[in-house]
Every structure is written in C-alpha cells, then in structure tokens.
Amino acid sequence: MMYPKSARERQLVLATLRAVVEGLGRALGNNIEFVLHDLSKPDSSVIAIANGAITGRTVGSAIISGPFDDLGLKKLLLGDGRASDETYTIVSGYRTRARSGNELDSTSVILRAGEGDAYAALCINADMNKLRHMQSLLNDLLAEKKDASVEAGTETPPSIDSLVQEIIEDGIRATGKQVSSMTKDDKMEAVDHMSKRGLFLIRSSVDMAAARLGVSRFTIYNYLDELKRFGKSYPRKLVTA
Numbered sequence: 001m002m003y004p005k006s007a008r009e010r011q012l013v014l015a016t017l018r019a020v021v022e023g024l025g026r027a028l029g030n031n032i033e034f035v036l037h038d039l040s041k042p043d044s045s046v047i048a049i050a051n052g053a054i055t056g057r058t059v060g061s062a063i064i065s066g067p068f069d070d071l072g073l074k075k076l077l078l079g080d081g082r083a084s085d086e087t088y089t090i091v092s093g094y095r096t097r098a099r100s101g102n103e104l105d106s107t108s109v110i111l112r113a114g115e116g117d118a119y120a121a122l123c124i125n126a127d128m129n130k131l132r133h134m135q136s137l138l139n140d141l142l143a144e145k146k147d148a149s150v151e152a153g154t155e156t157p158p159s160i161d162s163l164v165q166e167i168i169e170d171g172i173r174a175t176g177k178q179v180s181s182m183t184k185d186d187k188m189e190a191v192d193h194m195s196k197r198g199l200f201l202i203r204s205s206v207d208m209a210a211a212r213l214g215v216s217r218f219t220i221y222n223y224l225d226e227l228k229r230f231g232k233s234y235p236r237k238l239v240t241a
Helices: 007-027 071-078 134-154 160-175 184-196 205-213 217-230
Strands: 032-038 046-050 088-097 103-112 118-126
Touching (some): 007 032, 007 046, 007 118, 160 184, 184 205
16 A cells, blocks of 8 residues: 555545544444544644534544543554554454543554554444443334434533643542642652643643643653653653652
8 A cells, every 4th residue: 555645645535534534423323433634733723523522522622522531532643553664554343431421442543654653543432332232222222322312412522621621630630649748759640641641742831831831831741751761661860859
C-alpha cells in the first residue's frame, strides 16, 4: 500500500473514510460507535462519527474527549508500533470505559504517512453490555435504537475547557494529595497522569495545568522532559521536593 504523499491525498483518504463511518453506522446498529479523527487538529479531531451517544461525542469533539483507558491513544502518544515501512497500525482487543460507566470493546486503526507519522485514526467502540444480557433485555433493544438516536441529537458534549479541567483534577486526585501539600515528586506524578490522558495535545492545557499546580508553564515543560527520560512509567519517589 502506498503512503499518501501530500496533504491533498490525505484529505481524499479522510473524505472516503467519512462515508465509511456513515455507512457502517447505518448498517451495524446503534451499539457500535465509529469515529474518525484528523490528528492534525487535536482540539477538534473528530471529523465524522456514528452512534456518538455511546461516548457523548459529536463532530468537532477533541481527541481527549474519548473513553477512559484508551490503549489506542496511549500507543499514539508513546509512538508504539511506529514503523517507517507501515501505512497503518491496528490496536485491537482492548477494553475502554465510557463516561456512563459502560465498558466498551475497542479497536483503533492509526493511519500513517511518510516516516510513519500518524495523520488519522479510525476508532470503533462497541457497547456490548446489553447484548451480554440479551435474554432479559431482548424486548428493549429494538425500542432503544430510536431512543439512542434522539439522545445523540439532544445531549450536549462537554466543552474543551471542561475536559481539560476534568483531566487536570483527575491527575491531582491520582496523587492522593491536596496541591498545597504536594512535593515536586507529587506534581510530576500528576503531570504524568495528565500526559497519559493526552492532555498536552491541547495547546491551552499547559497554562491551565500550571495555574492549578501553582507552578510556571516552563516548570510543566521541564516535568515533561524529565518524564520522557524515565520512559513509559514514572517511578514514584525518585524526585525529592
């Protein structure tokens, strides 16, 4: 398979995949979400989505608005599977969690251009909870298809700022401490948690995280540089206050 060699060719691929997303959403029912990301626009990466009520997303949602524990996003951030001779990477067979609490069966296809750089991702999230209890819920499934369609049009997805704040607060909670009593080690742990959720793909997030942790934006960048040296897993208590 040939790489798309220009921005125009990448856009043609994305235009084709938009139609694929719409067709799959119509064909396979409302318990499977199909979402297409343009990775050049992390603040509004979702350019096509079917059955977005599963995760509460719409066209224009940010890349960080997806389900929790997204292994596809983690591999994208870490560069896992990146190879200059591959046009795509498939990450399959993993579980994520929607904001509703439902577990999802997820697969991500990361599309790559020259030198292995990722430019798009097609993600599939299947909510199989109802089907696992088909015997008791069979009579409800047909009626819920219409309900899900209504919810998709009326539910307001969270804003970028609220998503950023949510991830920042989640990172702070992960340390088990209040900001006022945090050491440098604690703050690096919080930043590590935020980074793994994809927070720093959003341009405004560094300033917001810095303000919440009571440090400068340059300190956040220094933390991120140190974390890169530690590798994929930040070891607690290696840094003193």
